[in-house]
Each structure stands twice: as structure tokens, then as C-alpha cells.
Amino acid sequence: MDAAGSQVEDECAQYDGQSQSGFITTQGGKLLCSKIIHLIHNNNVKSQVSKVLHECELRMYKSVAFPAIGTGQAGQSPAKVADNMLDAIVEFASKRSVQHLKKIKIVIFQTSMLRDFYESMKKREDSDSSTTDSWLSLFKSFFGLKKQPTEKKKPVVLEKKVDLATFQICGERQKDVDATESWIKNLILKEQFENSISDELIENFDEGQINALADLQRRKHVTIQLENQLSPPCIKISGISRDVCFVSVEVQKMIKKIKDTEEERSKAELVYNLVEWRYPGSNDSFVAFDKLTNMQLEDAKIAKKPHLTVQINKKNYKVDLNTLQANDDQGKTINIQRVPKNEGKL
Numbered sequence: 001m002d003a004a005g006s007q008v009e010d011e012c013a014q015y016d017g018q019s020q021s022g023f024i025t026t027q028g029g030k031l032l033c034s035k036i037i038h039l040i041h042n043n044n045v046k047s048q049v050s051k052v053l054h055e056c057e058l059r060m061y062k063s064v065a066f067p068a069i070g071t072g073q074a075g076q077s078p079a080k081v082a083d084n085m086l087d088a089i090v091e092f093a094s095k096r097s098v099q100h101l102k103k104i105k106i107v108i109f110q111t112s113m114l115r116d117f118y119e120s121m122k123k124r125e126d127s128d129s130s131t132t133d134s135w136l137s138l139f140k141s142f143f144g145l146k147k148q149p150t151e152k153k154k155p156v157v158l159e160k161k162v163d164l165a166t167f168q169i170c171g172e173r174q175k176d177v178d179a180t181e182s183w184i185k186n187l188i189l190k191e192q193f194e195n196s197i198s199d200e201l202i203e204n205f206d207e208g209q210i211n212a213l214a215d216l217q218r219r220k221h222v223t224i225q226l227e228n229q230l231s232p233p234c235i236k237i238s239g240i241s242r243d244v245c246f247v248s249v250e251v252q253k254m255i256k257k258i259k260d261t262e263e264e265r266s267k268a269e270l271v272y273n274l275v276e277w278r279y280p281g282s283n284d285s286f287v288a289f290d291k292l293t294n295m296q297l298e299d300a301k302i303a304k305k306p307h308l309t310v311q312i313n314k315k316n317y318k319v320d321l322n323t324l325q326a327n328d329d330q331g332k333t334i335n336i337q338r339v340p341k342n343e344g345k346l
Contacts (some may be wrong), residue, residue, distance in 0.1 A: 004029035004036060012038060022051055035061070045069050045081050049088035056101045057092075063103035068113055078113045082120035108274060109340075112302055118270055122263075193241035195248045201258045202226070202233035209254050216247050268295040278337040279312050279326070286337055297321075301338070 001009060008029035015024040023039045037055065039048050048069060056064045069085065070076035089104055108114055167184055171177040205213075210226075213235075217224045222239030224247070235251055237244050268291040277297045278286035289297065293310050300308040301321050308319050310326070312334075317326035319336060327333050 004031050008036060021055075022048065023055070025055070033065070035059075037064075039069070041074070043070070043074070043076070045076065046084040046088045049085050050092065053088065053092040053101065053104070057098055060100040062100060063105070064101065065105040065107055067107055067109070068117075071110075071113065078110075078116040079120070082113075082117040086117075086120050114270060114274060118267055191240050192238065193244045194236060194238040195244050196234055196236050197248060197251055197255070198230070198232045198234045199255050200232045201255050201262075202235060203228055204258050204262075205254070209258075212254065213251070216250055220247055222247050264292070264295075268292050271295040271298050274298075274341055276339045276341060278339060279317075280334050280336075297338075 001012075008026050011026040012024065015026075018024070022042060023037050026036050026038065028034050028036055037052050039052070042048055049066065052064065052066070066085065068078060068081055070081050071078050085106060092098065092101075106117065108117060167181075169177050169180050169184075171180065205226075205228075213224050213226065216222070220239065220243040222237055222243050225236040225238075227234045227236065237247050237251070239247075272291045272294050275294075275298055277289045277294045279289060281287035288294070289310070297308060297310065297319065305321060308321060309316055310319055311317070312326070312328075315328050317328050317334070319326045324336050324338060325333055326336055
């Protein structure tokens with residue numbers, strides 16, 4: 001309220017006791033927004049967020065920004081608030097009647113709450129829902145995580161190399177030959193096994209992963225079919241059961257590695273939207289760390305670690321997270337900066 005100015009305070013005083021819907025709307029005052037929606041205290045965070053979203057749509061507002069409602073003086077659990085706020089946004093975004101409100105921001109001032117909101121988003125990403133893709137992409141756009149469109153990948157074909165084995169069966173009677181042939185076929189079929197692995201992340205396999213699949217196919221004498229035109233993409237592995245099981249485990253490891261990398265990249269992006277760590281550049285300027293190092297520094301600070309080793313211009317520096325000074329192996333000392341973002345903005 002102090003940042004908004006006395007004009008907003010006076011306007012709130014005029015509406016005192018007149019609110020019927022749980023909130024009042026004033027001009028933006030000195031804040032960088034056209035309107036301010038002031039919520040009347042209520043422990044039902046989900047209901048409050050829903051009312052504001054519907055009010056914004058009714059008044060044809062294009063964007064709205066929320067703080068982490070109830071985590072201040074109200075003392076509500078950040079994890080519970082994150083779930084309630086995101087539940088309200090999911091329900092609102094799922095309605096086909098929404099036409100005007102295009103951008104919803106949640107401004108998190110305390111970096112310690114970032115994990116609560118990230119985990120709440122992650123739970124929804126892992127849930128098995130037919131509407132997951134639509135609102136999850138909307139979520140990521142709210143938090144600045146929406147992926148840029150990429151060129152559609154061409155189908156990848158693994159070269160099949162089959163080593164043929166020839167059996168010559170000799171016998172005194174045709175009946176015995178036929179029986180032996182049938183026995184061999186049954187034995188081969190008994191050992192044969194096929195496994196299919198479907199996952200959206202298979203679409204992200206790069207040349208390195210494709211080469212790894214080709215190497216597994218060659219070494220383990222299995223057949224691997226990469227069907228990336230399906231939804232979700234699928235990898236089919238066929239061969240002797242023990243080899244198929246081995247290759248299946250290796251494929252699952254590849255998928256998990258991609259998933260872990262994407263999760264880390266998303267988290268790094270979220271942290272970068274909240275705080276930026278910098279090191280000295282040229283001409284008395286400061287340069288931002290890459291987003292992964294930025295996240296590692298912030299995580300270390302939140303965990304109250306005293307030091308963290310990072311790379312600056314290909315040299316190792318030991319950062320003192322209390323003094324914000326960094327020393328290299330030769331004893332050179334530099335100052336680094338931690339700059340919170342979005343402070344004072346909604």
C-alpha cells in the first residue's frame with residue numbers, strides 16, 4: 001500500500017464496508033499497473049483467486065499478477081497456498097469461455113517458497129489427465145518457461161542388421177525331420193520377447209541417443225524400432241528375452257536422463273526469474289552467471305552452505321556465500337552480486 005501511494009489509500013477508505021464480493025478495485029496509483037484488486041481477508045485462498053480471475057475476465061483485463069496470498073501475516077503454509085492458487089488457475093484456464101485474460105503471474109518474493117510452487121506444478125505435470133498438456137503449457141507460459149517452437153523432426157530409422165543362422169536337418173523319415181523342425185521353431189519362439197516403451201521424451205532423442213540405440217542393437221543382437229510418429233512416441237525392442245530386458249533398462253535410463261535435464265532446466269529458469277547472480281565483467285560492469293550456475297548459487301544460499309565452487313571465465317572460484325566474495329586458486333579475490341528481481345512489482 002505504501003508503494004501505491006496515498007491516492008489509493010483514500011480510494012480504499014471510500015469503499016470501506018461496501019464490499020459484497022470479498023474484494024474492492026481501485027486505480028493502480030504509483031504501481032506499474034492500471035488497477036489494484038484488494039482482497040478482504042479470507043483463509044480460502046482458492047476461492048479468492050477464482051473470484052479475482054473471473055472479475056478480470058468480466059472486465060476484459062488482459063493480465064493479472066498475484067502475490068503468494070496468505071503466506072505473510074496470515075501465516076498459511078506456502079505448500080498449501082501453492083496448491084490452492086494453482087488449482088484455481090487450472091480450473092479457470094480449463095474453461096472454454098475464457099477469452100480476454102491471457103497472462104497470469106504469481107510473484108514470489110521469498111525464494112524459499114519457489115520449491116513449494118515448483119513441486120505443486122510438478123505434481124500436476126506427473127498426473128495422468130487428458131487436459132494436462134493444455135493447461136501445463138499455459139502454466140509454463142505464466143512462469144516464462146514456455147518452449148520455443150522447434151522444427152518437426154524427421155523420422156529416424158535404425159538400420160536393421162540380422163545375422164541369419166541356418167539349420168540343416170537330416171533324418172531317416174520325413175516325420176522325424178518335421179518333428180525336429182517344429183521343436184527348433186518352438187524353442188526359438190520361447191526365447192523371443194518384445195517390449196514397447198512409450199514416452200513423450202523419446203521425441204527429444206538426439207544424435208547421441210540414436211547412436212547409443214544403434215550400438216545396443218549391434219552388441220545385443222536385438223531389433224530396435226523407433227516409432228516417433230506415434231503419440232506418444234514408442235521404441236519397440238525384440239530379441240532374446242534377456243537381451244531385450246537389458247536394452248529396455250538402458251532405454252529407460254536415457255529417458256530418465258532427458259527428464260532430469262529438462263526438470264533442472266525448468267527449475268533454473270524459475271530461479272532466474274526470481275534472482276540473478278553476477279560476477280565482474282569489463283569496464284566496471286557485472287555479468288550474469290549462466291542459469292544453471294545461478295540456480296546452484298541460490299540453492300546453496302537457501303541451504304545455508306558457507307561456500308560453493310563455480311567457474312568464472314573457465315577458472316574455478318570458491319564463493320563465500322556470506323560475504324559474496326570469490327577466490328581463485330592463485331588467491332585473487334573478486335566481489336559477486338546477488339540481485340533479487342520483481343521486488344516492489346506486481
